[in-house]
Amino acid sequence: MTTDENAPGDLAHFREILMKRRLEILDNQKPIADSMIDTNTRQGDLADKANGNNEVHIHLKLKQTDAKILQAIEEALYRMEKGTYGVCRDCGEEIAEPRLNAIPWTRVCIKCKEKQSS
16 A cells, blocks of 8 residues: 555545544443443343343443454554555555455455464
């Protein structure tokens, strides 16, 4: 991506996507304490309370996932500054544009990702 004549336009496009996703994650950060208060103040039987506890667990998992994505977005923005965005961390090859469109914060090309999954 970085040696391509069209890279600056592509970078602006991907930077916009990354910044938008970053903002979405930051805007959706409802404090976990709010969820726990909601669960603890609910009226209902044990099944209702268990369901509320499951909601808190799911909320925590989503927050963890969002935190990981947020970190990956920050790293992708840093790679843009360094001029290494769109280059696979493992093999050094260019990451295909369809992969960057699907996961703009990705660090590896599809071939290296498949090797990791094997």
